Amino acid sequence: MDDSTGSRAKATAGGRRYHHGDLRRALLETAEAMLREDPSWQFTLREVARRAGVSHTAPYNHFEDKAALLAELALMGFDRLREACLAAMPGPGAELRAEYLAVARAYVSFGVENPGLYRLMFSQEAGAAVHENPRSRAAFGVMLEMLERGQREGLLRKRRVRSQAAACWAEVHGITMLTMDGLFRRETVGRKALDEALETLLEGLEP
Amino acid sequence: MDDSTGSRAKATAGGRRYHHGDLRRALLETAEAMLREDPSWQFTLREVARRAGVSHTAPYNHFEDKAALLAELALMGFDRLREACLAAMPGPGAELRAEYLAVARAYVSFGVENPGLYRLMFSQEAGAAVHENPRSRAAFGVMLEMLERGQREGLLRKRRVRSQAAACWAEVHGITMLTMDGLFRRETVGRKALDEALETLLEGLEP
DNA sequence: ACCTGAACACCGTTCAAGT
DNA sequence: ACCTGAACACCGTTCAAGT
Numbered sequence: 001m002d003d004s005t006g007s008r009a010k011a012t013a014g015g016r017r018y019h020h021g022d023l024r025r026a027l028l029e030t031a032e033a034m035l036r037e038d039p040s041w042q043f044t045l046r047e048v049a050r051r052a053g054v055s056h057t058a059p060y061n062h063f064e065d066k067a068a069l070l071a072e073l074a075l076m077g078f079d080r081l082r083e084a085c086l087a088a089m090p091g092p093g094a095e096l097r098a099e100y101l102a103v104a105r106a107y108v109s110f111g112v113e114n115p116g117l118y119r120l121m122f123s124q125e126a127g128a129a130v131h132e133n134p135r136s137r138a139a140f141g142v143m144l145e146m147l148e149r150g151q152r153e154g155l156l157r158k159r160r161v162r163s164q165a166a167a168c169w170a171e172v173h174g175i176t177m178l179t180m181d182g183l184f185r186r187e188t189v190g191r192k193a194l195d196e197a198l199e200t201l202l203e204g205l206e207p
Numbered sequence: 208m209d210d211s212t213g214s215r216a217k218a219t220a221g222g223r224r225y226h227h228g229d230l231r232r233a234l235l236e237t238a239e240a241m242l243r244e245d246p247s248w249q250f251t252l253r254e255v256a257r258r259a260g261v262s263h264t265a266p267y268n269h270f271e272d273k274a275a276l277l278a279e280l281a282l283m284g285f286d287r288l289r290e291a292c293l294a295a296m297p298g299p300g301a302e303l304r305a306e307y308l309a310v311a312r313a314y315v316s317f318g319v320e321n322p323g324l325y326r327l328m329f330s331q332e333a334g335a336a337v338h339e340n341p342r343s344r345a346a347f348g349v350m351l352e353m354l355e356r357g358q359r360e361g362l363l364r365k366r367r368v369r370s371q372a373a374a375c376w377a378e379v380h381g382i383t384m385l386t387m388d389g390l391f392r393r394e395t396v397g398r399k400a401l402d403e404a405l406e407t408l409l410e411g412l413e414p
Numbered sequence: 415a416c417c418t419g420a421a422c423a424c425c426g427t428t429c430a431a432g433t
Numbered sequence: 434a435c436c437t438g439a440a441c442a443c444c445g446t447t448c449a450a451g452t
Contacts, residue, residue, distance in 0.1 A: 023435085040331055044425065055437050057427080062435095066426065122388055124247055124326065131389050157410065163403035166395045170381030170404060171374065177384065178377055181329055182338050188373045196370035197377060203364065204411025230416085251444065262418050264446080269416095273445065 024062040026052050031073055032117065039116035043070065043125070067127055074126035077117045078136045084110045085142040096150045097202065103143050104172050104198045111176030118176065140169045147205075157207045164205055171201045231269040233259050238280055239324065246323035250277065250332070274334055281333035284324045285343045291317045292349040303357045304409065310350050311379050311405045318383030325383065347376045354412075364414045371412055378408045 030052045034041055045066045046056040063069040088106030090098055111118040120126055121136070130136055144165040150156040156164065175197060178184055187193060237259045241248055252273045253263040270276040295313030297305055318325040327333055328343070337343055351372040357363040363371065382404060385391050394400060 021435095045427095046425065056425095057429095057438080058436055060427075119331065122384065128389060137390065157407075159407065160400075160403060162392070162395055163400055164407050166382070166385075166391055166400065167378065167404040167407040169390075170385055171378050171408070172381070173385060174377030174379070174381030175373070177329065178373075178380060182335060183344065183376075184373055185369070188369055193367075193370055193373065196367060197374040200364075200366065200371050200374040200411045201378070201408055202411065204407045204409065228416095252446095253444065263444095264419080264448095265417055267446075 023052070023054065023058065027059055027062065027069065028073055028076065031069065032076075035073075035116035035120065036114065039119070041116065043120075045069065067125065070120065070125050071127055071130050073117070074121045074123075074130045075133060075135045077114070077121040078130075078133075078139045081107070081110050081118075081121075082139040082142060085139065089142070096146070096153075096155045097206075099146055100143075100168075100202055100205075101195070101198060103146065104168070105195075107143075107172045108176050108179070108194060112179055115180045119180070122173075122177075140165070143168055143172075150205075155207075156205050167201065167204070171198070230259070230261065230265065234266055234269065234276065235280055235283065238276065239283070242280075242323035242327065243321065246326070248323065250327075252276065274332065277327065277332050278334055278337050280324070281328045281330075281337045282340060282342045284321070284328040285337075285340075285346045288314070288317050288325075288328075289346040289349060292346065296349070296353075303353070303360075303362045304413075306353055307350075307375075307409055307412075308402070308405060310353065311375070312402075314350075314379045315383050315386070315401060319386055322387045326387070329380075329384075347372070350375055350379075357412075362414075363412050374408065374411070378405070 027048055031043070031048045034048065034051065035043075043066075045059055048069075049056045049059055052058075059069065063072070084106050085103050088102045090102055094102075121130070144161075147156065147161050147165050147168065151158075151161045151164075175194060179189055179194075184193075188197075234255055238250070238255045241255065241258065242250075250273075252266055255276075256263045256266055259265075266276065270279070291313050292310050295309045297309055301309075328337070351368075354363065354368050354372050354375065358365075358368045358371075382401060386396055386401075391400075395404075
């Protein structure tokens, strides 16, 4: 009944806003939803199109190929990761130590709560185009800037700030990935245990 | 000419030792070689079979499915990673600091030199079966044991050794992955810069 | 016990054709 | 400008059949 009323009817009224000119966005949202529902889902373009209610060739009007859709999705993930880290920053009066812990926790939480998306962001399928894009590095810029300020104010051990930033990024990225992979033992994955790991690095940053 | 001499001839003489009873090993070796030649290679079972000189269904006599071959390959990778870390350990008289740096460097080098294999080891395709297998955790056991000894001898900051081990694993894993992904800036990926990142964590381990 | 070839249900991508 | 359906060259996996 519903379908026979004509597939060309504008479904813009209230509900789904597919097929009305923003298929590009609809495809990205659909793909992300599927990734969230099943983080282990094997990404297929045809299934995204199916669920978005279009033919399996329609996506090619908006993305060069499957890799391009994946890349855009990954970049959106980096944007959101950055937002999550910024949102976690305490006010300007806070101590560096508290700031570091807040941002690091927010970073790890983002990954653990969005495992499918986070994995895609760092996957090979996303491709070099993603990792060369400033939007991906910007996600970690939040912490880099924090460390640079700490260095300026003499709150950190003297060392090249880029190396310290690399150590921080590697630490939170590593914790996120190994947690997602289930490679940490049960005693290690709790909030308290992860805090301890973050603090171990923190103590290497402090003078 | 070559092929018409009979495909059933024993090719065991000197060269390739395929089809003579160890196809399982041959498939694993072939797959690993292809991964080494092109780290971005999209793993297909049919191509492995083709290159190994058998029909595309032959692998099913030795592996339940594609995932099983991937899993075994990943476990072999963890074995070799462990060996690489053990081989890098200096003699029993060495200082903890030197030991830590040697093992950490060996770990990162293994990943950077075997990007395809390393990525597979931590990929989702390898599957939970891999990450639940003791062989995967054993790779990092080398460093865990080192830290436990350091704790016993009072050479480390007092803290739960498991958290320190988690921090170490996350650090080297993160450095390896981000280097492979090209997410570190040019100044960051040099040997000296990576040492600095490792030392940042080291200083958080030491009292 | 091990291997093959045909067969099935999928993919990603291209292209002529429609509006 | 955007979408569709048929078509092509692939996959992973199953299964009857061969030795």
